[in-house]
Amino acid sequence: MKIELENVKPAQIEARSFEIITEELGDVSLIPGTEPIVKRCIHTSADFDYAQNLCFSEHAVEKALEAIRDGASIVTDTQMGRAGINKKKLLKYGGSVHCFMADEDVAVKAKEDGTTRAVASMDKAASMGERFIFAVGNAPTALVRLYELIREGKLDPHLVIGVPVGFVNVVQSKELIMEAGVPYIVARGRKGGSNIAACIVNAMLYMMEK
Amino acid sequence: MKIELENVKPAQIEARSFEIITEELGDVSLIPGTEPIVKRCIHTSADFDYAQNLCFSEHAVEKALEAIRDGASIVTDTQMGRAGINKKKLLKYGGSVHCFMADEDVAVKAKEDGTTRAVASMDKAASMGERFIFAVGNAPTALVRLYELIREGKLDPHLVIGVPVGFVNVVQSKELIMEAGVPYIVARGRKGGSNIAACIVNAMLYMMEK
Numbered sequence: 001m002k003i004e005l006e007n008v009k010p011a012q013i014e015a016r017s018f019e020i021i022t023e024e025l026g027d028v029s030l031i032p033g034t035e036p037i038v039k040r041c042i043h044t045s046a047d048f049d050y051a052q053n054l055c056f057s058e059h060a061v062e063k064a065l066e067a068i069r070d071g072a073s074i075v076t077d078t079q080m081g082r083a084g085i086n087k088k089k090l091l092k093y094g095g096s097v098h099c100f101m102a103d104e105d106v107a108v109k110a111k112e113d114g115t116t117r118a119v120a121s122m123d124k125a126a127s128m129g130e131r132f133i134f135a136v137g138n139a140p141t142a143l144v145r146l147y148e149l150i151r152e153g154k155l156d157p158h159l160v161i162g163v164p165v166g167f168v169n170v171v172q173s174k175e176l177i178m179e180a181g182v183p184y185i186v187a188r189g190r191k192g193g194s195n196i197a198a199c200i201v202n203a204m205l206y207m208m209e210k
Numbered sequence: 211m212k213i214e215l216e217n218v219k220p221a222q223i224e225a226r227s228f229e230i231i232t233e234e235l236g237d238v239s240l241i242p243g244t245e246p247i248v249k250r251c252i253h254t255s256a257d258f259d260y261a262q263n264l265c266f267s268e269h270a271v272e273k274a275l276e277a278i279r280d281g282a283s284i285v286t287d288t289q290m291g292r293a294g295i296n297k298k299k300l301l302k303y304g305g306s307v308h309c310f311m312a313d314e315d316v317a318v319k320a321k322e323d324g325t326t327r328a329v330a331s332m333d334k335a336a337s338m339g340e341r342f343i344f345a346v347g348n349a350p351t352a353l354v355r356l357y358e359l360i361r362e363g364k365l366d367p368h369l370v371i372g373v374p375v376g377f378v379n380v381v382q383s384k385e386l387i388m389e390a391g392v393p394y395i396v397a398r399g400r401k402g403g404s405n406i407a408a409c410i411v412n413a414m415l416y417m418m419e420k
Contacts, residue, residue, distance in 0.1 A: 003382050003389075004382065005354065005379050005382050005383075008378050010324075010325065010326045010351070013378045017378055020377040020378070043376065043377070044375065044403065046376060046400035046401045046402070047257065047401065079293040079294075080404075083290045083293035083294075084288075084290045115220060116220045141220070144215065166227055166253065166256060167256070168216055168223050169218070172215050179213075190256035191255070192256070193254065193255060193403075193405050194290075194294075195403050195405045
């Protein structure tokens with residue numbers, strides 16, 4: 001078998017990829033204003049399920065873009081998520097990315113409370129008294145804790161990106177966060193990941209440059 | 211609708227997830243010795259396609275485990291991949307994780323050559339004269355360059371993990387690397403990602419502890 005490479009210049013690879021995604025989506029209808037996010041999730045995963053499973057609360061994207069423009073920072077639940085977010089573009093507006101998972105105080109608190117470090121990380125974020133954008137790509141326990149903190153009036157996030165991946169309480173944690181009464185972007189079902197969390201943030205950063 | 215959380219202790223979540231994956235795989239047949247890798251890819255993505263698309267050259271896993279035990283280091287094509295690999299466990303055997311993508315010399319070389327930084331990164335790895343494990347989760351151009359370097363006799367990797375994701379030359383780059391004559395683990399088709407690259411490395415590290 002002869003393997004033939006498509007001749008696409010490095011700078012054109014992304015544009016060509018988005019063309020292919022748009023072609024293959026055909027007449028699948030996406031919520032206006034969310035297309036760049038949905039397509040980037042497909043670009044990141046080669047998984048067209050994201051055309052069906054992404055749920056957006058009303059005006060979630062507009063509110064998030066405004067928050068980023070005003071310098072909002074992001075809290076994520078994995079080092080991979082932090083690594084994947086375009087920190088240079090975020091910093092242009094004054095925001096930065098936090099991941100508290102490896103913090104010593106978080107490890108101690110989680111052990112004391114018999115909970116996950118992800119839960120302790122969300123508690124730490126809430127204690128800072130700042131309005132964040134949360135990007136949860138791994139731990140359903142983080143999403144459940146965010147729901148509780150919001151309901152207890154201890155947290156008022158600009159946006160919760162709820163895209164943990166997996167098999168235990170992942171589906172439920174996403175349904176919960178959609179009932180918390182705050183802006184959300186959620187990948188309904190089992191799928192997601194820190195790559196998806198990062199790519200949703202990046203999609204919004206790139207939307208702001210257009 | 212009442213949302214009910216499953217009561218699983220933090221330390222049990224992963225084991226419970228693998229139980230569910232094993233149940234749902236049912237009688238899908240996996241290559242003996244590759245199950246922990248296939249299942250961890252599904253665990254990372256909630257995507258059962260990995261039960262079908264992962265291809266292993268003969269004894270690829272055994273050879274990689276031996277290389278890790280002997281202190282082999284890993285080269286990856288994204289910072290996310292590097293962030294996701296369990297560096298502490300790798301270091302127990304003496305290995306570390308390199309990602310050259312943000313290196314100044316790589317940026318300069320890519321610009322000079324009119325190529326991608328991923329290609330320049332692979333060239334840099336080849337110039338170091340060390341036998342690496344490559345974990346490519348993003349750039350098909352990196353995989354194509356590895357194929358060329360191997361064919362030119364300039365590189366002799368312990369293993370190539372070829373799991374870039376996407377739409378332009380991704381499928382082809384994976385078919386190429388499977389013909390390079392070196393041990394490989396490849397996710398055939400469009401799917402993959404830096405999360406998958408990292409989780410394949412981690413699966414092998416965890417296999418070594420059993």
